[in-house]
Amino acid sequence: MSARGHIACLGAGRMGRGIATAFAYAGHPVTMIDIKARTPEAFATLQSEALGEISATFATLARLGLLQSADAERLMSKIDVAPAGARHDVLAKTTLVFEGVPEIVDLKREVLGAASRAVAPEVIIASTTSTILVDDLSGAVERPERFLNAHWLNPAYLIPLVEISPGKATDPDVTVRLKALLEGIGKVPVVCAATPGFIVPRIQALAMNEAARMVGEGVASAEEIDKAIRYGFGFRYAVLGLLEFIDWGGGDILYYASRYLEGALGSDRYRAPEVIEKNMAEGRLGLRTGAGFLDYSGMDVAAYREQRLGALVEMLRHFKLARPPVMD
The missing domain is CATH 3.40.50.720 (NAD(P)-binding Rossmann-like Domain)
Structure with missing residues (x-):
């Protein structure tokens, strides 16, 4: 037993x-x-x-x-x-x-x-x-x-x-x-709190609907969109969490990109949430200010960046996409 x-x-x-x-x-x-x-x-x-x-x-x-x-x-x-x-x-x-x-x-x-x-x-x-x-x-x-x-x-x-x-x-x-x-x-x-969709289903519903919408709009074929997800979207988020990635680039970049997409595509589904504006007002932009959604104070940021880049290199190796330099 x-x-x-x-x-x-x-x-x-x-x-x-x-x-x-x-x-x-x-x-x-x-x-x-x-x-x-x-x-x-x-x-x-x-x-x-x-x-x-x-x-x-x-x-x-x-x-x-x-x-x-x-x-x-x-x-x-x-x-x-x-x-x-x-x-x-x-x-x-x-x-x-x-x-x-x-x-x-x-x-x-x-x-x-x-x-x-x-x-x-x-x-x-x-x-x-x-x-x-x-x-x-x-x-x-x-x-x-x-x-x-x-x-x-x-x-x-x-x-x-x-x-x-x-x-x-x-x-x-x-x-x-x-x-x-x-x-x-x-x-x-x-x-997580007891809310509809929990974490993953709530995020993936948005992503799946947007992918389907792009097929319907003729933005790209289903095959090309899925290739983009595997080798871009999914590739990065297998190493960096979504909120960590916002911090990596900066919450202000997401804010301005969201404003552009909202206007260009005529849909408020791209509007940045209030928490992004709140973080910006408080100077919590991410890595470059020492805090964003996550706290980087006291962290060796250079070592952290290298560790994450190393993980991305391992992903390249996993997909057999890592190549040596061409030395002509």
Whole structure:
């Protein structure tokens, strides 16, 4: 029996399977609990599909060099799928619960409420919803102070980021505990307020809509736009965060560029937010003033710049675009 805590996933769909893969990979026993009452034959089909998909995922990870082929069978032994009727027995032994059922408020409240009555009082319960705010669900949970949202990005077993969103009733210690548990399996959790879109979906919705809009306007082909994203936009932001990049160039540059785009394209969607003007008024322009969105006081800025440039060079090597100089 693993010394690592048992993880329960409410639902055996895409999210449950991804989370099960991530935790089993990190040595945790995991049970995906079916939320529907099914005939034995129907449950056997679901179980076979879920375990088959996870087995195929481990096989892919082995081909990609993240594990040995011989490890896959041992990892699979950590994962189980339980029928709805076995829910209470499974939840009685679990140390952490993730809810991953369809994005239907009433269904989530029903499943979360039942789970909260079956687990021990100290067990953290996390919804993985990508659209519903935690406070719209917490009222169904017994002891809502141990409830919060943990939004994983697909594929959950590969993408490091997990967005943690505590609710009004969430005990701060619960947030700390979940963050530590996720870090323990190699994830990179970030904490954000309970607002629509969290962090990544809110930013990526703007970027995806703008890319689609440019195709519609005939600015460039889909292939050219995606090439620009891979080798420009995504290339830089794999090393520099968005706000760090504002500081790198200067918030005033963003302000004036935004004003131009707003006028030239006739849309206030390019307007700089008030925080940019506030930073400018306070002299917080970024690296060159020692502070912007981030604080650079006391930092060796030259060393920092070189470190970031070194990371960009590594990206060039990754894309096989680094070349030696031409010495004629």
